[in-house]
Amino acid sequence: MKLSAGVFDTLAEIVGANGVRRAPGELAAYSRDATPLFRAMPDAVVFPRTTGEVAEVLKLATAHRIPVVPRGAGSNLCAGTVPLAGGIVLALTRMTRILEVSGAELLARVQPGVTTARLADAAAVEGLLYAPDPGSRVTSTVGGNVATCAGGLRGLKYGVTRNYVLGLEAVLPTGEVIRTGGRLWKDVAGYDLTRLLTGSEGTLAVLTELTVALLPQPAEVGTGVAYFASLADACRAVAAIISAGIVPATLEFLDQKCISAVDDYAKLDLRRDAGALLLFGDDGPIEVVAGNLVRLRKICADAGALEVTLAENIARSDALLAARRCSLPALSRLGSLTILEDVTVPRPRLAEMVERIDEIALRFGLLIATFGHAGDGNLHPTCVLDPEDTDAVERAHKAFAEIFSTALRFDGTITGEHGVGAAKLPYLAERLGADQIRLLRRIKTAFDPAGILNPGKVGS
Amino acid sequence: MKLSAGVFDTLAEIVGANGVRRAPGELAAYSRDATPLFRAMPDAVVFPRTTGEVAEVLKLATAHRIPVVPRGAGSNLCAGTVPLAGGIVLALTRMTRILEVSGAELLARVQPGVTTARLADAAAVEGLLYAPDPGSRVTSTVGGNVATCAGGLRGLKYGVTRNYVLGLEAVLPTGEVIRTGGRLWKDVAGYDLTRLLTGSEGTLAVLTELTVALLPQPAEVGTGVAYFASLADACRAVAAIISAGIVPATLEFLDQKCISAVDDYAKLDLRRDAGALLLFGDDGPIEVVAGNLVRLRKICADAGALEVTLAENIARSDALLAARRCSLPALSRLGSLTILEDVTVPRPRLAEMVERIDEIALRFGLLIATFGHAGDGNLHPTCVLDPEDTDAVERAHKAFAEIFSTALRFDGTITGEHGVGAAKLPYLAERLGADQIRLLRRIKTAFDPAGILNPGKVGS
The missing domain is CATH 3.30.465.10 (Uridine Diphospho-n-acetylenolpyruvylglucosamine Reductase; domain 3)
Known part of the structure; x- marks a missing residue:
């Protein structure tokens, strides 16, 4: 949509001239978030500093039926802050107290x-x-x-x-x-x-x-790493940990492809011949953390780990956690387009789910590496490809559609922590059913009768 | 409202003749819950056994605009399940798998x-x-x-x-x-x-x-009890516990009136000369619980406790927790009408809040004893009186209205865990503001366009 000169004037009155941007170069940065392939230009970016300014902008937007997309850092991975219908991006990055x-x-x-x-x-x-x-x-x-x-x-x-x-x-x-x-x-x-x-x-x-x-703040934090021949073995260790009555702070895994990518990127001397890496950690009172790490090490060893090491100090512990955190940038270096997904399945279905992902990747001729939160079944299958290869991009979309359906068949969900945004909206009805989708729309209307807030996302 | 013979026939078709009750004697038990002073007769009590039966009953009710009040054990303390507008009480007590x-x-x-x-x-x-x-x-x-x-x-x-x-x-x-x-x-x-x-x-x-x-399941549970000259002293101990980085599983208090009532009722040899009793406890790994109980004892002693004792065994620990749990029945014996309330204030305002409650009780000539969850600021001021004394009942309502207002002035709330029901609905607008009340109503309509579910409660 096109905003009128009058609307721009009013916006400037509300937030000050310095708080309104409309130059195409400035708008471009707000046409996307951290999600690849989604992009739409806003008509204005507005930077309020107070609640009162936010209220005034929203009143104006409702009166003129102008779409408004609230936005923080724009680091989301589901195109949740892409202004699909144009209008105003309401950047809250000046409200930083x-x-x-x-x-x-x-x-x-x-x-x-x-x-x-x-x-x-x-x-x-x-x-x-x-x-x-x-x-x-x-x-x-x-x-x-x-x-x-x-x-x-x-x-x-x-x-x-x-x-x-x-x-x-x-x-x-x-x-x-x-x-x-x-x-x-x-x-x-x-x-x-x-x-x-x-x-x-x-x-x-x-x-x-x-x-x-x-x-x-917990008194102590400790971390260890276990390598397994296969992800199935790692998942057996996770099941044994939970059965032993331990709920550790950290239970993260990388598959073989992630191990290699992360090691290339961060040079951590990870063991590349392993099929899976399990990062485990706990925090709490010193004696509890020490005891739990020893138990976790033994459980991993009993589950057939190739090797288990406890981080000897905080620096190594931080390095291992950083390794897990850098999975996305590490994988991103393998291709110019990285699609990171976010399915969750019940913990006992984890190994089977990753097997299916690998099978789907193979069938569609794609590189999909998977890492994630083994403790809560939250997986991040990540496809790395060339954006110019439109056939591969098409295949990636089909592969992810199959991955979502598989997760749902396993009593899982299409997004564990990233959100629905524009990227998952096409799959939401399969997850929630038509009756619940209609209910979400009625709730949306109860809040937003004019439908101005973040149109084209959940509730639309 | 009066239900037609046709509606009764259809209800019997849905849940079976045995699943519908309409005799006045049977209805009377469903005219009230655990909240005193609230009572209203339903026209029918219906006992579904399956989700499908619930759905059929609700469809019928929406079609005929019949109020439906879902109900479990009816143990709530806010008149949340009193069928104010008559209609159907939907008792879910046969769905027990x-x-x-x-x-x-x-x-x-x-x-x-x-x-x-x-x-x-x-x-x-x-x-x-x-x-x-x-x-x-x-x-x-x-x-x-x-x-x-x-x-x-x-x-x-x-x-x-x-x-x-x-x-x-x-x-x-x-x-x-x-x-x-x-x-x-x-x-x-x-x-x-x-x-x-x-x-x-x-x-x-x-x-x-x-x-x-x-x-x-935590490996160990431990409990201790500390007596203080005043509730202000006990609250100082609570503040010191949190400052020490301990978040114990249990931090409950009784005021002097509760101590006496509970001791009369349960014969636990509680110390009646104390102004307040603080029950503390923790669960978790054995070494952590043991360590925390010792720290809790020391913090209470340092805060000026008259006496601190750790429960020597599980039996004593259970007895102490039972003492806290029996506060309501113990107080109930002091009069034939017991009004138990449920305000919450930020933890640092706890002592001041109880002081205000005591001052209000005195001013209105009422017996109000207070016990509750010191850890999360959730107070249960409990008024015991004679229901025949209509003037006292009137004064109790006024006193509680002041207690609610005071809690709100202290950044607290009118109900921490019991709910709004019919009892708190008159105070909800003061807590939430008119705009939010209107929003709740729109949300209610998004779910329940005919307004049949539990009318006269939150969302109405």
């Missing part, structure tokens, strides 16, 4: 543009832990994390972002400012809008302030 | 009428823990727990019911059966209806199957 970190109440209150890592660092200074740790934590924002219910490497033990959101200030598309939840762990006054907004991907309201729960 | 307990997946799947204690026992047999433990656990149902987002004694460390709900099967008032979430810890496909339905108090859909997360 940490308003409060309270050790007495074990919480922090932040504006949406604060990065996850900055919040975690501010908490750590007070001896506190912000538990959610998505892979993108250095660049991603807390507002974006909450909008997508971001996961991360500690999901099994600590849960995901939703478990840490205590309260929200949010602006409805019609301009009303609501406050949901608050500073309390226990609060059942009204429907749980805090959780409904968490993971709603900017389609229901714009989050302008977030109160999140913190935990005491 | 535990469908699955999986150690490999750390989850259970149950029908809504399973009691919380039965689920917990079935999990314990497999070495697993169902963490939510509302005070009513022996009688309350899992369906009711999820519908109210029940809390309990372990909220600070373990969170509340919402943190353990993985997936739901639910029937919409219009008869469609939806499945939200599933068997996964990480699943962001669509709006978080699992959490929206959790705590929706039977106003949005009827829950017919619940998948909940389990944890490995």
Whole structure:
């Protein structure tokens, strides 16, 4: 759509001339996020600094039926912040204040543009832990994390972002400012809008302030690595760990293709002849971590590991975690187009799921490497290819469609932590059924009668 | 309203003649729940056995605009299941199957009428823990727990019911059966209806199957008790515990009036000269529990406790926890009408809040004793009085209205774990604001266009 000169004038009145961008060069950066192949130009990028400014922009947008796409760092991988219908990208990256970190109440209150890592660092200074740790934590924002219910490497033990959101200030598309939840762990006054907004991907309201729960910082963190001949062996170790009553903080795996890519990239002396690498770790009181690591090592060995090593120090521990975190950039170097996916299956189906992925990749003649969170069954099959090879791109889409269907047949889901966005919307009905899709649309309308917020995404 | 003979015939066709009750004597038991002073007769009580039967009943009800109140054990304390507008009470107490307990997946799947204690026992047999433990656990149902987002004694460390709900099967008032979430810890496909339905108090859909997360059973549980001259001293100890980086499983308190009542009732040799009793406890690996109990004892002593004792064995530990759990029956013996309330305030405001409650009780000439969850600021001020004394009943309502307002001024809430029901609905707008109330109503309509589900409660 084309915005009128009058609309641009009003936007400038609301956020200041400096807060509105419309030059094509500046707009281009906001035409995409971290998702490949999705791109659409906005008509304006608007940078509000206050809740009041957000409310004014939304009122204007509803009055003129202008699409608005709220956006943090744009690090999402499901095209959740691509402005498909044009209109305004509402960039919350100037709302970057940490308003409060309270050790007495074990919480922090932040504006949406604060990065996850900055919040975690501010908490750590007070001896506190912000538990959610998505892979993108250095660049991603807390507002974006909450909008997508971001996961991360500690999901099994600590849960995901939703478990840490205590309260929200949010602006409805019609301009009303609501406050949901608050500073309390226990609060059942009204429907749980805090959780409904968490993971709603900017389609229901714009989050302008977030109160999140913190935990005491664990005294000790320890990590180990086990190599297995096959991923099936690694998964047997994971099952044995859970059966032993251990819920470790970290249980991550890389398949053989990821091991090689990561080792080429990060030079960590990983064992390339292994079929799978299992990274395990725990945190907590020193004696518990030490005991659990020894038990984890033994369980891996008993499950037939080729080799198990405990990280001798924090530096090595950090290096191993960094290895897992760098899977995406490492794989990206293998081709100029990287499609990272995000299916989840029940833990006992993990090995079988990866086998199916490998079979599908072979059949479609594609390179698909898989890494992910073995503890919670969350897999990131990653296809690396040449974007100029349109036939390969076409085959990749078909391969992923099969991967999604397979995950659903295994009682799994099409997205564990990245979100629906534009990329998964075509598969959502298969996951939820037509009745639930219709219900989501009615809920969307309850929040956004004019349908201005992030059109073409979940709820559309 | 009056149900027609045709409606009764159809109900009998759906659930069988044995599944429909209409005799006044049988209806009377469903005219109330555990909340005093609220009562309304239904026209029928219907006992479905399957999801299909629930769907047929709801379709019929929507077609004829018949109010339907879903109900588990009816142990709620906010008049959430009182059939204010008559119609059908849909009693889910015949849907009592535990469908699955999986150690490999750390989850259970149950029908809504399973009691919380039965689920917990079935999990314990497999070495697993169902963490939510509302005070009513022996009688309350899992369906009711999820519908109210029940809390309990372990909220600070373990969170509340919402943190353990993985997936739901639910029937919409219009008869469609939806499945939200599933068997996964990480699943962001669509709006978080699992959490929206959790705590929706039977106003949005009827829950017919619940998948909940389990944890490995902790190896050790330990408990201790500390007496303080005043509740302010006890709260200072609580603050010091959190500051020390300890988040214990249990941090419960009784005020002086509760100590006496509980001791009269349960004969536990509690120290009646104390102004407050703090019950603390932890669970986990043996060495951690032992270490934490010693630290908790020292922190209480340093905060000026009159006396601190660690329970020497499981039996004493259970007895102490039972003392806390029996606060309500113990207080109930002091008068024939007991009004138990459920405000929550941020932890640092706890002592001040109890002081205000005591001041309000004195001013209105009422006996109000307070106990609750010190760890998460959740207070249960309990007024004991004579229901024939209409003036006292009137004063109690005024006193509680002041207590709610005070909690809100302290950044607290009007209900931490019991729910809104009919009892708190008059105060909900003060908590949420008019804009949010209107939004709740629109969400209600998105689920229940005819407004048949639990009318007169949240969303109405």
